[in-house]
Amino acid sequence: MVNLTIEGRPASVPEGLSILEAAKTVGVLVPHYCYHPGLPVAGVCRMCLVEVEKVPKLAPACATSVLEGQVVHVHSPKALEARKGVLEFLLINHPLDCPICDQAGECELQDYTFAEGRADSRLREPKRFTPTEDFGGDVLYVTNRCILCTRCVRFMSEVAHDPVLNVSERGDRAFIGKAEGEDLTNPWAGNVVDLCPVGALLSKDFLNKARAWELDRAPSICTGCSQGCNVVLETRDDVLVRLKPRSNPSVNHYYACDVGRMSYRTFNRRDRLQQPQIRSGRGLQNVDWEEALAAAAKAFAGRRVVVVVSPNLSNEALFLLERIAARTGGAGVFRVSQGPEVPLPGVPDLALREERAANATAARMLGFTEIGALNGVLRDGDALLVVDDALVNADASDLSRASAIVLVGTAMPDILAERAAVVLPMANTAEEEGTLTNLRGRVQRFMQAKAAPGVARPSWYVLGDLLQAMGGTEQYYLPSDVFAAMVHTHPAFAGLNYHALGLMGALAPDAMATVTAGGVN
Amino acid sequence: MGYPHKSHERESPVLSQYFGDPEARTLAGWRARGGYEALQKALAMDPQEIQTIVKDSGLRGRGGAGFPTGLKWSFMKPDGKTHYLACNADESEPGTFKDREIMRWTPHGLVEGVALAAYAIYAETAYIYIRGEFTEPIMRMEAAVQEAYAAGILGANALGSGKRIDIHIHRGAGAYICGEETALMNSLEGRRGNPRIKPPFPAVAGLFGKPTTINNVETLAAAPYIVKHGAEWYKQFGRADNPKSVGTKLFSVCGNISRPGNYEVALGFPFKDFLHDLCGGALPGRSIKAVIPGGSSVPILTLEESESALMDYEGFAAVGTLLGSGGVIVFDDKQDMVKQIARLTRFYAHESCAQCSQCREGTAWTTRIMERISAGYGTSEDFDTLLSIAENMSGKTICVLSDSCATPVVSGLKKFRGEFEAKIQISRNKVAMPGLPTPPGAPSRASAA
Helix, strand or coil, rough: CCEECCCCCCEECCCCCEHHHHHCCCCCCCCCCCCCCCEEEECCCCCEEEEEEECCCCCCCCCCCCCCCCCEEEHHHHHHHHHHHHHHHHHHCCCCCCHHCCCCCCCCHHHHHHHHCCCCCCCCCCCCCCEEEEECCEEEHHHHHCCCCCHHHHHHHHHCCCCCCECCHHHHHHEECCCCCCCCCCCCCCCHHCCCCCCCCEEECCCCCCCCCHHEEEEEECCCCCCCCEEEEEEEEEEEEEEECCCCCCCCCCCCCCCCCCCCHHCCCEECCCCEEEEEEEEEECCCHHHHHHHHHHHHCCCCEEECCCCCCCHHHHHHHHHHHHHHCCCCEECCECCCECCCCCCCCCCEECEEEHHHHHHHHHCCEEECCCCCCCCCEEEEEEEEECCCCCCCCHHCCCEEEEEECCCCHHHCCCCEEEEEECCCCCCCEEECCCCCCCEEEECCCCCCCCEEEEEHHHHHHHEEEEEEEECCHHHHHHHHHHHHCCCHHHHCHHHHHHHCEECCCCCCCHHHCCCCC | CCCCCCCCCCCCCCCCCCCHHCCCHHHHHHHHHEEEEEEEHHHCHHHHHHHHHHHCCCCCCCCCCCCCHHHHHHHHHHHCCCCEEEECCCCCCCCCCCCHHHHCCCCCHHHHHHHHHHHHHCCCCEEEEEECCCCHHHHHHEEEEEEECCCCCCCCCCHHCCCCCEEEEECCCHHHHHHHHHHHHHCCCCCCCCCCCCCCCCCCHHHHHHCEEEEEEEHHHHHHHHHHHHHHHHHCCCCCCCCCCCCEEEEEECCCCCEEEEEEECCCCEEEHHHHCCCCCCCCCCCEEEEEEECCCCCCCCHHHHHCEECHHHHHHHCCCCCCEEEEEEECCCCCHHHHHHHHHHHHHHCCCCCCCCHHHHHHHHHHHHHHHHHHCCCCCHHHHHHHHHHHHHHCCCHHHHHHHHHHHHHEEEEEEEEHHHHHHHHHHHHHCCCCCCCCCCHHHHCCC
């Protein structure tokens, strides 16, 4: 360990750490642009210059290692003056079009200029103008706003191992260039938009949709695949507008793939189930919750209940469904859609996984069986409980043996429109809270980002009530109650505590053994 | 020899003694002039012995920084790692053209120096990085290397010593910044020629991540003479009262001067004599106004300042400038210093590698202000802005290109303030430049019309 003083605060940090990282440990932010903890150090923006006692020149905090006894001044007049100079240089050719820039409000150039920059400009010449370029994929490059920190270039070459971007030209004519004939269509390319500290790289999907300060944000887990990337769901007026990665060094570092980024759209679908319904002579009729739950319980009475679940359901929902199946001597099955695995080469154990579902791991841990097709699942007289599975590729003969079909879901599968006896609307992942288990057995919490439509209720709430209507005695008031019951019932989750999961999650005990053996953490 | 003129008696031609002699270019001719004797001698010595001789000789880097060469070589220890030698023949500093002549006339001298140095630093591979515009020197060097391989001077068994020495010639693509040692290494590796952050220094992790020594052409070309004649012989060149600067140095002289060309003098030579005696002084009917003594990156001197200078590292430092690369640029009374300085800044703005914010934006901004002043649209506020920009550009970047751009502006503003003021006076009588605020005191467009 090395002991040094940063802004008068004593710090004790491992050898070889940069001053910038050391300052973070004592709560001092050294302003910077080109430095990013996930990328190789470039040391080019010169924003992080700090004064180190007994060193004549200012030192770049990102590229200077800590030394025993060092005394570092981050906000000394000399360092502030240097940063003011850098900010002035960065702004002379910057269009200052914050009012129409998507990055405004979450722009580091804006923030630092507000904090430390000059109030006026000394530039008397016309600004340089360079046209905006479509980089392909989801990325738009607004050249004029670029400060050439090269984070995007380094990400594409060192992390994505797809060196499509480069710095072209020299001097103030320099810009981020794209390799001739290539487009930014790498499945991880969307990360350059997050990495860009200014409004130079923008998401075309998010373009002009919202101002940063209008957004509400909720920490969540991406449901695009079984990797379980930590993400932030951003909403405006109760509509999801963007999904961004949230840093978790054990899962996704700082990144999310483009499939995950676009997956937020599914949570905005408009054909949602909003009201509990039961089938009568005139088709499905809206009823209240008590009536619907009673009807479902009645349909299940004395029957073996076969549960077809979506592998995106929370651990809590899956646990309650496992209870329902166990109570009636039934069975639980699920289907997982597959896609090609797309790893991010520069980060160990991070990929868009083949298994395109968030919680198939927990489904297996709770005893659900993975199936390919629905035929053969039902015996004559079984009751069928479908929970948010879209029943893709199912045909009528698969369902014909069911005595009754109850749907708990977010939307109505076509095949059930004429068959479901009871329909119970539930919230989707963005509308409730709970936990998910990723492919490495990491149990992670997700928070509610927006309100559910109509009178739809969270899945654990609906299924808890259903279990009670079927004669169960447990009462669950919070998802944490369900989680505690699951931990109590299933040794695979032993020792976990809902509140202790925090925002980084924790490994399930079984997973811990296999993961340690495999050398992955 | 004051090539292309006749050698002046007060010169001390060592490196330049065969300039203009086509025979010296060939292997046979070079051998007839005592060539490769030093290498033969060196290969029989222990590398550390050579390092000591060069250290004792007081030879300092001739590329500009003046770092003691022997000390630099002594960083390379027999540690079993792969070492590299890089010879910096990019010679891109405006006003400098000494390495070009060394390569044109005595290519074998450089090959010998490179081979010797490679052996002295425990390297088997050396690269000579030549700027792409040097078509003739590249041709000469390639021919010399080929001859040296054919004669067994280079290769697996260099001069029969059993030591391996390979020399590769690499042609640059014409970027000024590739003369910066770490940018040169990036360029050699096939990357964009951007300077690297130091540390790590090249002696620790240089070319391809391996310990590397990088020397200028003139430094390496001097090494064989030192090994051949000994450190004491080399020390005789120089003034007695300054043992820190010894040996001979080539100075390239250009601009408004009677006899432009390369001159080799002992360090410590009085600049007044150099300028007026060796180089013949001003052109007829003109008078010299300013001198840049060491390539465009060093502070400008007035004639008076320069005449008091002694031509060595300390002597130039005493008058507030640097020996630099030895590229002497002379300006006479017909020159517009504002325009000349604007031209220099334009060069740096064009050549900035665009990594550091201060350099990328600062060089271009400085240029735009300088060109505006030069065109007669300046205001007196611009002087303060220029000095403030220069301050923000100095000592804060990865390499010194940014500082080099600020230097002529600061020294020019200090020493030729009158010429800058005169430009402002012009602007008072002009209408505003389209798209720009009206300079104070200038009539508005409406009243002019």
